[in-house]
Amino acid sequence: MRLLIMGPQGVGKGTQAERLCAHYSITHIATGDIFRANIKGGTQLGKQAQAYINKGQLVPDELTNKLVEDRLGQKDVEDGWILDGYPRNAGQVAALDEMLGRLGTPLDAVVALEADRDILLERMAKRAQIEGRSDDNPETIKARLAVYEKETKPLLDTYEKRGLLVRINGVGSIESITDDIIARLDARTK
Numbered sequence: 001m002r003l004l005i006m007g008p009q010g011v012g013k014g015t016q017a018e019r020l021c022a023h024y025s026i027t028h029i030a031t032g033d034i035f036r037a038n039i040k041g042g043t044q045l046g047k048q049a050q051a052y053i054n055k056g057q058l059v060p061d062e063l064t065n066k067l068v069e070d071r072l073g074q075k076d077v078e079d080g081w082i083l084d085g086y087p088r089n090a091g092q093v094a095a096l097d098e099m100l101g102r103l104g105t106p107l108d109a110v111v112a113l114e115a116d117r118d119i120l121l122e123r124m125a126k127r128a129q130i131e132g133r134s135d136d137n138p139e140t141i142k143a144r145l146a147v148y149e150k151e152t153k154p155l156l157d158t159y160e161k162r163g164l165l166v167r168i169n170g171v172g173s174i175e176s177i178t179d180d181i182i183a184r185l186d187a188r189t190k
């Protein structure tokens, strides 16, 4: 199984991706998590990405595409994966198409989680207190949501036209949302 999980900041992509990975025995690839690990580890990539992330901007495509390409080429993802946080703009969609074409591993589906803006803001404020992410402050959150609306949301249409999009209500209990996603994905492959 090869999936994308998409949706605005705070909608629960990471939480649901972890649960789907456990269910389908596949690997979670979250570009934001990889960037944060690199920042923490003080790597060259971390140093290059940090300023963009702290401003709520996208890290430049050449860094992000390279990171994903390297990760998708590794042995441990051969049985499947969920990409979380990528692609986020049209250039990244094209880069991903190219990578997957070369690897001969097409997408099975694109899960789009949806929730209203006030719910997202509430969840991110709560997460800020628990996790202390450097980009979960009101100003940066606003910038990130604006980038999402402008650059990432239109990509849902792209995947809808390809017949890959599965829209899921991201409001409800964590368990019920996972069950909903799995039911919808399993119905597609029957």
Ligand SMILES: Nc1ncnc2c1ncn2[C@@H]1O[C@H](COP(=O)(O)OP(=O)(O)OP(=O)(O)O)[C@@H](O)[C@H]1O
Pocket: 008, 009, 010, 011, 012, 013, 014, 031, 032, 033, 035, 052, 053, 054, 056, 057, 058, 059, 060, 064, 084, 085, 086, 087, 088, 092, 135, 144
């Ligand atoms: N595909 C990408 N292209 C460019 N930059 C990215 C990409 N993925 C992550 N980043 C950078 O990392 C930051 C954090 O990404 P991450 O996916 O963790 O958070 P988010 O989508 O803003 O919120 P959430 O964790 O709530 O889903 C982004 O704001 C961006 O700067």
Ligand SMILES: [Mg+2]
Pocket: 013, 014, 030, 032
């Ligand atoms: Mg996340």
